[in-house]
Every structure is written in C-alpha cells, then in structure tokens.
Amino acid sequence: MKRNxxxxxxxxxxxxxxxxxxxxxxxxxxxxxxxxxxxxxxxxLSDPGLYARWPWPVQRIYRxxxxxxxxxxxxxxxxxxxxxxLIISAFLGYxxxxxxxxxxxxxxxxxxxxxxxxxxxLRDTKNGVIGRHAFSDLISTNRARVKLRDxxxxxxxxxxxxxxxxxxxxxxxxxxxxxxxxxSITSKVFERMKAERQRLVxxxxxxxxxxxxxxxxxxxxxxxxxxxxxxxxxxxxxGQGEAEAAKSYxxxxxxxxxxxxxxxxxxLSASLKDRSTLVLDPQTPPFNLLKGHLPEKPASAGKxxxxxxxxx
Numbered sequence: 001m002k003r004n005x006x007x008x009x010x011x012x013x014x015x016x017x018x019x020x021x022x023x024x025x026x027x028x029x030x031x032x033x034x035x036x037x038x039x040x041x042x043x044x045l046s047d048p049g050l051y052a053r054w055p056w057p058v059q060r061i062y063r064x065x066x067x068x069x070x071x072x073x074x075x076x077x078x079x080x081x082x083x084x085x086l087i088i089s090a091f092l093g094y095x096x097x098x099x100x101x102x103x104x105x106x107x108x109x110x111x112x113x114x115x116x117x118x119x120x121x122l123r124d125t126k127n128g129v130i131g132r133h134a135f136s137d138l139i140s141t142n143r144a145r146v147k148l149r150d151x152x153x154x155x156x157x158x159x160x161x162x163x164x165x166x167x168x169x170x171x172x173x174x175x176x177x178x179x180x181x182x183x184s185i186t187s188k189v190f191e192r193m194k195a196e197r198q199r200l201v202x203x204x205x206x207x208x209x210x211x212x213x214x215x216x217x218x219x220x221x222x223x224x225x226x227x228x229x230x231x232x233x234x235x236x237x238x239g240q241g242e243a244e245a246a247k248s249y250x251x252x253x254x255x256x257x258x259x260x261x262x263x264x265x266x267x268l269s270a271s272l273k274d275r276s277t278l279v280l281d282p283q284t285p286p287f288n289l290l291k292g293h294l295p296e297k298p299a300s301a302g303k304x305x306x307x308x309x310x311x312x
Contacts, residue, residue, distance in 0.1 A: 027051060034103050035051075078126060090155075094118065114169065125158050125159045
C-alpha cells in the first residue's frame, strides 16, 4: 500500500514537471517574443521573465534577438547627381522593435529573408540620396567640401520610417564604410594624373631652364663688371708703378753704382735664398760683394739723366 502511494506521488510530480515545461516558458533579457494561438497572433512579449502558455499545438512561442544586429553590403556602383560613377559599401545597425509585424512580414521570423529586404531598401535609399549629391560631396581634395556625415544622416532619415512600418525593424545607425571608383574610371584618373604630372615636369623644366639662363646672364654681367673694374684698377696701379719706376730710373741714372750694387745684392740674395751650396770664384760678381768689393762705376755714368737707352 505504501509503495503504491509513493509511486503515485512520483508519477504526479513527474506529470506536474512535464505540465510545467509545457505551460511555462522564460524570456531572456536579450529577447522579445510573440505568442500565437492556432497560428494567429495572440500577444507580444517585450519584457524578460517567466510566462504561461497553452501547450503546443495550441500556442506557439517565437523568440527574437532584440540586440542591435550588424548588416553590411559589398561594393555597389551608383551614380552621383553630376553623372559620375562610384562604388560604395554601406552598413547599418538594426534591431527588431515590432515582433508581431516582423513575424507577419517574414514567415516564421526568417532573419535571412529580412536582411534580403533590408538590402533592397538600403540600395534604393543609397542610390536616391547619392543621386542628389555631386561627386565632390563624397570625394574631394578639399575636406571642407566633403559631406559624408550629411549624406549618411539623409540616408538614415529616409530608411528609418520605411523599415519601421514595413518590417518592424528599427534602424539605429547607418554609415558609408568604403568609397571607390570603378576600374574604368580609375584607369582614366590615373592617365589624367600621369598627364598632369608630365605637364608639371615640363613646366618645371622650362622654368628651370629660364632661371638658369637668367642666372648665367647675371653671372656674365657681374663677371664683366668685375673684369672692367679690375682692368681700370690695374691701369691705375700700372700707371703708379711706372711713375715710381721713372723716379727710380732717374735716381739710378744719377747714381749708377747704387743701381749695380742693388742688382748684385738682389742676385746674391736670390742665389742664397734656399740654403744653396755654390762653388764659385769669389771674385765673380755678385759674390765679390762677400769680400767687400764695391761695384765699379758703369761706363754709361755721366750721361744725361733723361736718357732711357741704357735702362736695364
């Protein structure tokens, strides 16, 4: 009797455990859910906690992650308002904010189907916004002209109400990840840059040659001025030297012994300048000066001082 009672209690507890599993469920902090009854919407669940339900197949629970999901697309070509082609990679962050609409719009809450629809919505929004802006608003050497932030905000403003009303999805953020140019345009840009560099090279070469000619002309002019000044100064010095020489010649003509003595003295000084060793007759001028011999009076002594025919 006692064994039967224990078996009955164990069976009741086990049955109660299974009933609890079938009628209660928990919603986590990161989840939102939808309860359907015989396939029709019954209620939405947005707060975490423990909920009661009718067991399957009466009611069914759909759970969705309510955290922000990242969604990126590859490069896609688009056209700007001024007819320039470029490729853009955009991204967005979204979260499921209306689980009922999300469940009804995408059968069973298929996330892959939802992202395919988001991809089309993002493409249309991106093409529409880019088509209203000039190429320089996205790519420019002048940073002040680039309006990437404004363009991203325009795209976000346009896509948010559509995603909210059509898919039950809230777009929290949207941005342009990468910008590029199609291969054909890139080749043209490189060719144009190459031609521009070649033009600059020729311009610099021409400017350099003109500068070299100008510098050469200035150098020639300065050289000629220096030579002219030097020539004039040389003429002045030469005239002064000739005047001094004329004075010396006049003195030597009046005293030829002094002239001969000075000449011999200079010759003797020059021969002994480098500590040379000479073996000569001491009677030979000018070495006879070392013996104290004075030069004899030249035969031309006594001629007129103004005569220049006997100058050395």
